[in-house]
Amino acid sequence: MANIKIDAERCKGCCLCVSECPRGFIRMSEIFNKSGNLFAEVTDIENCTGCALCCQICPDMAIEIEGKKKPNVPVKEISQRRTNKELMTKFE
Amino acid sequence: MANNQTRIIIAGFGGQGVVLAGNILARAAVIEDKNVTGMISYGAEMRGGTANATVVISDEKIASPFVEVPDVAIIMNQPSLDKFEPDIASGGLAVINSTMVEDAGSRTDIDRVSVGASEIANSLGNARVANVVILGAFIKRTGILQPRSIVRAIDELFSTKKPAFIEINTNAFNAGYEGAKSV
Amino acid sequence: MQFKRPKTIKDTQTHYCPGCGHGIVHRLVAEVIDELGLREKTIGTAPVGCSVLLYNYFDCDIIECAHGRPPAVATAIKRCQPDKVVFTYQGDGDIAAIGTAELIHAANRGENITAIFVNNAIYGMTGGQMAPTTLIGQKTTTTQNGRDRKKQGPPLKVCELLASLEGVAYLQRVAVSTAKDVIIAKKAIKKAFQNQLDGKGYSLVEVLSMCPTDWKVTPKQAVDFVNNEMKAAFPLGVYKDV
Amino acid sequence: MSKPSKKILLKGNEVLSQAAINAGCGFFAGYPITPQNEVPEYLSKALPEAGGIFIQAESEIAAINMLFGASASGVRCMTSSSSPGVSLKQEGISYIAAAELPCVIVNMQRGGPGLGNIRAAQGDYFQSVKGGGHGDYRLIVLAPSTLQEIYELTMNAFDYADHYRNPVLILGDGILGQMAEPVELTKYRPIVDLPEKDFVLDGCKGRERRVIKTLLLQPAEALIEFNEYLKKKYAGIESELKLCQKYRCDDADLVVAAYGITARIAEGAVDMARDKGLKVGLIRPITLWPFPDEDFRAVAEQAKKLLVVEMSNGQMIEDVKLSIECSRPVEFYGTGGGWYPTSEKIMEKIESVYE
Incomplete structure (x- = not known):
């Protein structure tokens, strides 16, 4: 697992991280932050590999990673279990 | 509302349609041949942040288009209420979107009317018509313009570019008109 | 793996719209400044346009310039203080319309500065008018039926234009529409700063970026527009490296 | 309800744009700047539809120089900007005044000095009435205070420009540009005598060639005489046009x-x-x-x-x-x-x- 943190108050809800996450572990909140935006949340911190692609694309510098540990489940298995595509269709 | 003049401020988040709401009100006033001025606060930021529109409606000539002390504040969210409640004229009115406002304020010398504008808009199938829902509550309470003028203004605004929006906005207005509650 | 906000970026939320690419480019420039240890010797120039406020976010010396004039201002600063690092940060209107003269002449003189050019094919701050880099057929508030090659000409290609100038040391066009592109963009920006340290001359990185608000699309659609339309009109790659 | 109003609700910038079209403006060049953006936005669509030419220039400097050419071609022309942009145009304005070419310049003033802000201000009074650019020239400066007056004065501005062969500046501000008010779009009627444009450069077929220039080196008295002439011209305007x-x-x-x-x-x-x-x-x-x-x-x-x-x-x-x-x-x-x-x-x- 990676020690990933999304700053809900910095997030403006653009969703770019949602489509960038290769494992589909990011979704948008159902409540608003103080600025009136839905914000990004990590659904499966345990299995986040810390690839930081979400950090790369985030225009608001709202995502940070502070080191990582080994994931509980092998990466290969995670990607087979849930795909980004499946999760995206849920949003559309 | 001295000198037959009503000074209105409409405030909310950018994207909540405060400018459109002001536009509808101003057009309805023109339909009734009243004098009217409309202004939006314009800024560098395009989306997000807070936005407000001011409309002055009068039977007589309007000197200043500015609204320092509104007779009516149409409030779409909590930060806007916090910001504008202190400015409302004594004996004035706050029209409140109760979905987005938890604390309706502390002034005892103003009237309040509330409507669950965002909730009603959602139930109508488009969260973005909350601005027109709240106009319904405003017109119901004040009667400063006739409902049919608002409906005609909606028609004028959308008929050329987005005719599909006429129906939902008209429904939104009616729902707000019916759903207004005194607080 | 660690990923932290760079030190050269202040801890404040930007005023940019959701999904705007400026925030990403700001971060990359700040990361490079951090990694090369330049924060205390850097002077940045702010343009006119959405990024006019960049001094609110960069924690280094910044001078705000008149519209289109950053290359001229940067030229003077660098000439007066050759041991400092000077970068310009300009949008498409600033660099490729009102400031074309300043751009071309600073580049042609081979000023030893680093230029970051954010190309989002539109005027953002004034509300979505045609930019010199607006694509053929792209609708803006001043090209309401789409840009017409016969009336407004084709989009102006800054890297291709500058490639023929002898004073130019390095030109690369990158994008920030996917994480992979962002990683490449970072390398290009780093090289553009390293060139200045090595005294190589004028280095410019053009960054294809998103403007969901004025393109009137969602952030996701904006990313698709960069990937599908902009990259076709403005091919990515190195245009000059001497 | 009373009978339907003849008035329509428009923003000041839109009123101004429509007035220009109604007055026969055939050319507009400008560069985006808040708070006058509705002018180029409106005209980019409506002016070509009315048979006119719209150009988004690469700078204010280019825009004002485009007016120099359009006016020399005999076309009613306009540019619009706000304070910092109008500062940039000053060089061109001086040239146009010196060449005695008619044109209309709009300044929807904003806060200054410098980049200032985008709120309304009246800080450009000196620039407008005392010169702004170099040399001994004058602009006719009109200052509307309602949207109906913006409509009428904009149409008049083109007439004054042609009548006196002089640039006319409409001095508004961000509020007048941005606020909306009902306006009756009355029909355009010239309010002054409009002389034939005998300065137009349209090819010297069947006539002596014409030259429009502002450099007066030879003979030595040429510029003195021209300034004497301008003095009389401006005195004439002063005696006729005070509103x-x-x-x-x-x-x-x-x-x-x-x-x-x-x-x-x-x-x-x-x-x-x-x-x-x-x-x-x-x-x-x-x-x-x-x-x-x-x-x-x-x-x-x-x-x-x-x-x-x-x-x-x-x-x-x-x-x-x-x-x-x-x-x-x-x-x-x-x-x-x-x-x-x-x-x-x-x-x-x-x-x-x-x-």
């Missing part, structure tokens, strides 16, 4: 002087003062150059004092003092930096200076 409006001035002890949006706010203050029994009036210059000095002198004969109100630190006040030759005390109330005065604040000032 002014007075409100409740007849018995006024205190007369408020203001132009543009500020005059309209001041009118509210004058009414408040009258309600309290204070004899207060308003004088509003509509042409800022030529400045309606006789009207000011007439008002000063009656009034004990004048109060100038501006959205600046005090610019028009100098012309007011000059006009009345300092025969009365002139007080000042101003709001600089892109902030507007309220009727209430002006009323406070009236009460503090009223005798």
Whole structure:
């Protein structure tokens, strides 16, 4: 697992991280932050590999990673279990 | 509302349609041949942040288009209420979107009317018509313009570019008109 | 793996719209400044346009310039203080319309500065008018039926234009529409700063970026527009490296 | 309900654009700047539809130089900008004034100096009426205060430009540009004699060649003579074209002087003062150059004092003092930096200076 943190108050809800996450572990909140935006949340911190692609694309510098540990489940298995595509269709 | 003049401020988040709401009100006033001025606060930021529109409606000539002390504040969210409640004229009115406002304020010398504008808009199938829902509550309470003028203004605004929006906005207005509650 | 906000970026939320690419480019420039240890010797120039406020976010010396004039201002600063690092940060209107003269002449003189050019094919701050880099057929508030090659000409290609100038040391066009592109963009920006340290001359990185608000699309659609339309009109790659 | 209104709701910038089209403007060039963007946006669509030409220039400098060419081609033409952009145009304006080419320039003023802000201001009065660019030239400067007046004065501006062969500046501000108000779009009718454009460069087929130039090196007296001529021309305009409006001035002890949006706010203050029994009036210059000095002198004969109100630190006040030759005390109330005065604040000032 990676020690990933999304700053809900910095997030403006653009969703770019949602489509960038290769494992589909990011979704948008159902409540608003103080600025009136839905914000990004990590659904499966345990299995986040810390690839930081979400950090790369985030225009608001709202995502940070502070080191990582080994994931509980092998990466290969995670990607087979849930795909980004499946999760995206849920949003559309 | 001295000198037959009503000074209105409409405030909310950018994207909540405060400018459109002001536009509808101003057009309805023109339909009734009243004098009217409309202004939006314009800024560098395009989306997000807070936005407000001011409309002055009068039977007589309007000197200043500015609204320092509104007779009516149409409030779409909590930060806007916090910001504008202190400015409302004594004996004035706050029209409140109760979905987005938890604390309706502390002034005892103003009237309040509330409507669950965002909730009603959602139930109508488009969260973005909350601005027109709240106009319904405003017109119901004040009667400063006739409902049919608002409906005609909606028609004028959308008929050329987005005719599909006429129906939902008209429904939104009616729902707000019916759903207004005194607080 | 660690990923932290760079030190050269202040801890404040930007005023940019959701999904705007400026925030990403700001971060990359700040990361490079951090990694090369330049924060205390850097002077940045702010343009006119959405990024006019960049001094609110960069924690280094910044001078705000008149519209289109950053290359001229940067030229003077660098000439007066050759041991400092000077970068310009300009949008498409600033660099490729009102400031074309300043751009071309600073580049042609081979000023030893680093230029970051954010190309989002539109005027953002004034509300979505045609930019010199607006694509053929792209609708803006001043090209309401789409840009017409016969009336407004084709989009102006800054890297291709500058490639023929002898004073130019390095030109690369990158994008920030996917994480992979962002990683490449970072390398290009780093090289553009390293060139200045090595005294190589004028280095410019053009960054294809998103403007969901004025393109009137969602952030996701904006990313698709960069990937599908902009990259076709403005091919990515190195245009000059001497 | 009363019969349907003939008026339609438009923003000031849109009213101005439509007026230009109705007056036969055939060419517009401009560069985006807030708060006048609705002008190029409106004209980019509506002007070509009306048979005109719209160009988004690469800079203000380019835009004003495009007008130089359009006007030399005999086309009614306009450019629009806001304070920092108008500063950039000054070089071109000087050339156009020197070439005696008609054109209309719009300045929807914003806060300054420098990049300032995008709120409304009246800090460009000096720039507008005292020159701005280099050399001894004058602009006719019109200052509307309602949207209906923007409509009418914009159409008139093209007439004055053609009649006097001189650039005309419409001096508005961010509020007038951005606010919406009902306007009746009346039909365009020329208000002055429009001479034949015998300066147009359209190829010298069947006539002597024409040259438009502003460099006058030889003979040595050429520029002196030209400046003598300009002096007479400007004196002629001054004798003919001074527009002014007075409100409740007849018995006024205190007369408020203001132009543009500020005059309209001041009118509210004058009414408040009258309600309290204070004899207060308003004088509003509509042409800022030529400045309606006789009207000011007439008002000063009656009034004990004048109060100038501006959205600046005090610019028009100098012309007011000059006009009345300092025969009365002139007080000042101003709001600089892109902030507007309220009727209430002006009323406070009236009460503090009223005798």
